Amino acid sequence: MTNGLKRTKQTRLTPLGRFVLSLFFIVLTAIIGALIGYSIIGNGNPIDVFKWDTWMNLYDVVVNSLF
Numbered sequence: 001m002t003n004g005l006k007r008t009k010q011t012r013l014t015p016l017g018r019f020v021l022s023l024f025f026i027v028l029t030a031i032i033g034a035l036i037g038y039s040i041i042g043n044g045n046p047i048d049v050f051k052w053d054t055w056m057n058l059y060d061v062v063v064n065s066l067f
Contacts, residue, residue, distance in 0.1 A: 013021065031049075038054075039046035048054050 038049045
C-alpha cells in the first residue's frame with residue numbers, strides 16, 4: 001500500500017563527477033581567497049591578482065626568504 005507519495009529516482013554523481021566538482025570548488029575558493037587577500041588585506045588592486053608579474057614577485061619573495 002502506498003500513501004499517495006510518488007518516489008522519485010535520486011541522481012548521484014559518479015566518483016569522477018565528484019572529483020571534478022570538488023576540484024572546481026577548490027579552484028574557485030583559491031581564486032576568491034587570493035582576491036580577498038590581495039585587495040582587502042593587502043590594499044592592492046583586485047585585478048592585479050591575475051597578472052603574471054604579481055605571481056613572479058611573490059615567488060621571488062618566498063624563494064629568497066627561504067635561501
